[in-house]
Amino acid sequence: MTGGRLELQGLRKSFGGVVATDDVTLTFEPGTLSAIIGPNGAGKTTLFHLVTGKLPPSAGRVLLDGEDITGLDRQAIVRKGIGRAFQVANLFPSFTVAESLAAAIMTHEGRTARLFSAFPPRDIARRAEEVMELCGLSPLARRPARHLSHGDQKLLDVAMALALDPKVLLLDEPTAGMGPEERWRMIERVYRLWQAKGLTLVFIEHDMDIVFRIAESVRVLRYGAVLAEGTPEEVRRNPAVIEAYLGAEHALEEAP
Amino acid sequence: MRGLADSLRGDLLFGALAFALLAAVDLGLGSPGLLDFTIRFATFALLALSLNLLIGVTGLVSFGHAAYFAMGAYAFGLLMQTGAWSIPAALVAALAASALFALVVGALCVRLTEIYFAFLTLAFQMLLHSVILAWIPLTGGDQGLMGGIPKPAFLGIDLARQDHLALFSAFCLIASAVILRQVVRSPFGAALRMLRDNPDRAAFLGLSVFRYRLGAFVIAGTFAGLAGVLMSLYVSGAFPSFAFWTTSGEAIFMIMLGGISVFLGPIVGAALFILLNDRITALTDHHGLYMGAILLVLVLGLRKGLLDFLVEAWRERKERRS
Numbered sequence: 001m002t003g004g005r006l007e008l009q010g011l012r013k014s015f016g017g018v019v020a021t022d023d024v025t026l027t028f029e030p031g032t033l034s035a036i037i038g039p040n041g042a043g044k045t046t047l048f049h050l051v052t053g054k055l056p057p058s059a060g061r062v063l064l065d066g067e068d069i070t071g072l073d074r075q076a077i078v079r080k081g082i083g084r085a086f087q088v089a090n091l092f093p094s095f096t097v098a099e100s101l102a103a104a105i106m107t108h109e110g111r112t113a114r115l116f117s118a119f120p121p122r123d124i125a126r127r128a129e130e131v132m133e134l135c136g137l138s139p140l141a142r143r144p145a146r147h148l149s150h151g152d153q154k155l156l157d158v159a160m161a162l163a164l165d166p167k168v169l170l171l172d173e174p175t176a177g178m179g180p181e182e183r184w185r186m187i188e189r190v191y192r193l194w195q196a197k198g199l200t201l202v203f204i205e206h207d208m209d210i211v212f213r214i215a216e217s218v219r220v221l222r223y224g225a226v227l228a229e230g231t232p233e234e235v236r237r238n239p240a241v242i243e244a245y246l247g248a249e250h251a252l253e254e255a256p
Numbered sequence: 257m258r259g260l261a262d263s264l265r266g267d268l269l270f271g272a273l274a275f276a277l278l279a280a281v282d283l284g285l286g287s288p289g290l291l292d293f294t295i296r297f298a299t300f301a302l303l304a305l306s307l308n309l310l311i312g313v314t315g316l317v318s319f320g321h322a323a324y325f326a327m328g329a330y331a332f333g334l335l336m337q338t339g340a341w342s343i344p345a346a347l348v349a350a351l352a353a354s355a356l357f358a359l360v361v362g363a364l365c366v367r368l369t370e371i372y373f374a375f376l377t378l379a380f381q382m383l384l385h386s387v388i389l390a391w392i393p394l395t396g397g398d399q400g401l402m403g404g405i406p407k408p409a410f411l412g413i414d415l416a417r418q419d420h421l422a423l424f425s426a427f428c429l430i431a432s433a434v435i436l437r438q439v440v441r442s443p444f445g446a447a448l449r450m451l452r453d454n455p456d457r458a459a460f461l462g463l464s465v466f467r468y469r470l471g472a473f474v475i476a477g478t479f480a481g482l483a484g485v486l487m488s489l490y491v492s493g494a495f496p497s498f499a500f501w502t503t504s505g506e507a508i509f510m511i512m513l514g515g516i517s518v519f520l521g522p523i524v525g526a527a528l529f530i531l532l533n534d535r536i537t538a539l540t541d542h543h544g545l546y547m548g549a550i551l552l553v554l555v556l557g558l559r560k561g562l563l564d565f566l567v568e569a570w571r572e573r574k575e576r577r578s
Binding site for chain 2: 074075078079090091092093094095099102103104106107108110111112113114115116117118119120121164
């Protein structure tokens with residue numbers, strides 16, 4: 001996989017008088033693993049909406065590998081190579097895991113306008129199998145999405161985004177609503193995916209143990225603006241972050 | 257996973273067997289009542305089956321499906337009455353008329369969903385009904401198309417004979433069922449099921465919600481038109497009641513009886529509906545009351561159509577065993 005440099009320049013979004021995203025300038029280098037943290041209402045999900053074209057920014061630019069993709073519609077941005085998994089799994093309930101992935105790939109490639117062939121086409125079914133293997137979903141291939149556990153539904157959602165071969169993958173709280181054990185299994189899988197595919201991965205997460213364990217860099221948002229960024233170590237030593245968000249539990253002593 | 261060739265070959269084989277069985281029973285017994293039942297069954301099964309492409313597969317509940325049924329019947333009847341058309345040519349032209357009508361109405365309706373979609377389709381159907389009633393020089397108004405429909409023989413098939421018409425109707429139903437089943441199993445059909453399950457996510461993946469819904473609407477309308485042609489051959493005419501809302505309602509009733517999620521559900525539902533209707537009409541004048549009561553029992557008791565219920569029970573049993 002080549003490319004995957006995501007740059008946000010002066011990104012701004014206001015709803016009436018409320019500024020949800022306030023002049024955010026961030027760069028995600030190709031192949032990096034970054035976490036976005038911040039208190040509730042800090043504008044983390046809004047930031048994803050702006051990048052993926054769900055919402056148009058009021059000002060600023062989004063660049064993918066130097067190309068301006070600001071204001072393109074959602075599908076165009078997916079085609080450019082930015083994938084996204086949702087906070088609440090967003091699936092096709094009656095489709096099996098294998099069918100869901102095949103449907104995602106087939107639709108992405110514009111191959112749905114065929115009446116006289118079988119679904120899924122063989123080559124696409126094979127690629128769906130590869131994605132299932134990568135995500136550890138193979139044993140569930142024939143189970144309908146609506147009969148999956150909560151965690152497996154979220155995993156399938158990630159797998160559906162991954163099936164489109166993105167350069168940049170945005171995960172909105174991949175572990176939300178999971179028990180501790182399931183949470184670590186999920187994050188381990190995400191970590192392995194990142195290693196295997198070499199993509200630029202950005203995830204929103206509330207569990208600081210997870211963030212500080214796996215992220216290469218951490219960006220902290222507050223009131224829609226960037227409060228701090230750096231390595232996990234740096235962020236944990238940052239007094240502003242400790243005060244605004246982390247509290248004493250995850251703080252490191254300030255560097256001498 | 258089975259390839260297209262395998263699944264289609266299976267369907268064709270199943271279709272051929274079903275046709276052979278129907279033909280053997282019809283010709284073997286040869287009773288006029290049975291032939292009559294076969295024609296009505298094939299006609300309404302086809303109407304219900306085509307409607308279920310919208311309801312069960314695409315998730316669009318149309319209340320106005322009989323409009324395309326009536327369109328097929330009137331177009332076919334009017335063309336045959338000119339005396340210049342052969343049956344196959346008029347049949348193809350009637351299907352084209354139904355498809356075109358469905359394309360125009362569908363383009364206006366499929367942007368809406370749920371109750372708004374249902375009511376707009378109903379409105380267009382009632383519009384067609386009013387036009388049929390009012391345009392007396394062409395349609396004969398509430399008298400319907402008068403004077404019968406000539407049925408010149410073609411390829412050795414004489415549809416003026418009840419047994420030929422019964423086999424022809426059965427053939428149309430079975431051939432349409434094989435085609436519709438292929439549509440459901442194709443990539444196009446998968447796209448329709450995605451729209452039923454989660455239109456937002458499908459759009460996010462790059463599917464044009466409008467175009468695929470419209471495609472389903474036109475295909476369903478075309479097969480409803482074929483059912484209309486069969487109906488027009490059966491009654492040797494066409495009547496405004498074909499375009500009345502109760503005809504759409506009966507098709508929905510058949511789907512609910514037989515099952516929405518199993519492909520053959522609407523066909524079973526049509527058979528049940530006609531059998532029940534014939535029985536009950538013979539016994540009482542209040543047949544609406546009894547049909548309504550049966551539907552209530554199904555809806556409240558099984559909470560699904562008969563085939564839905566049976567298939568699900570069978571699956572559960574299989575799962576429990578393994």
